[in-house]
Amino acid sequence: MEKTLVLIKPDAFSKHYSGDILKRYEQEGLRIVAMKLLKMDERLASIHYAEHIGRPYYKDLVGFMTSGPIVALVLEGEGAIAKVRRINGKTNPAEAEEGTLRKQFATASNRNAVHASDSPESANREIHIFFNETEIYDGTYTIPD
Ligand code: CDP
Numbered sequence: 001m002e003k004t005l006v007l008i009k010p011d012a013f014s015k016h017y018s019g020d021i022l023k024r025y026e027q028e029g030l031r032i033v034a035m036k037l038l039k040m041d042e043r044l045a046s047i048h049y050a051e052h053i054g055r056p057y058y059k060d061l062v063g064f065m066t067s068g069p070i071v072a073l074v075l076e077g078e079g080a081i082a083k084v085r086r087i088n089g090k091t092n093p094a095e096a097e098e099g100t101l102r103k104q105f106a107t108a109s110n111r112n113a114v115h116a117s118d119s120p121e122s123a124n125r126e127i128h129i130f131f132n133e134t135e136i137y138d139g140t141y142t143i144p145d
């Protein structure tokens, strides 16, 4: 089973879209195996977005990501990394496909509601920025009577 890191960004969180976003992932068969609310600071943003340091949009990105609470979660499922990227849609909501979360909830490339890891390497790196092993559920899900 593959795992991926998702962030519900400050724009979506402040507009009360967190529940709708979580619901969509669950409806698509993904399982939440870790979740927390936090506020990023500049240092955490620079670790998570290390590959973007120096890009023209970096300063705005850090200002935005540190502007309010975010929800960090780990989703698990078959092909979860590609699946969540498909559900999220393209970075720029103007180009995002119908039915994607960014089409529905994002307003601009720099206010785009959600983050998801783009490869197994980044998933492994990003999950462990936000969660340690004891915070990630590793059992099987059973439905109680
Ligand atoms: O998030 P995603 O993987 O789709 O896009 P990225 O190219 O890895 O960029 C990371 C984040 O930087 C985006 O989600 C945007 O929040 C921000 N960004 C931006 O504000 N303006 C751009 N031209 C490109 C990225």
Ligand code: MG
Pocket (backbone or CB within 6 Å): 118
């Ligand atoms: Mg990316």
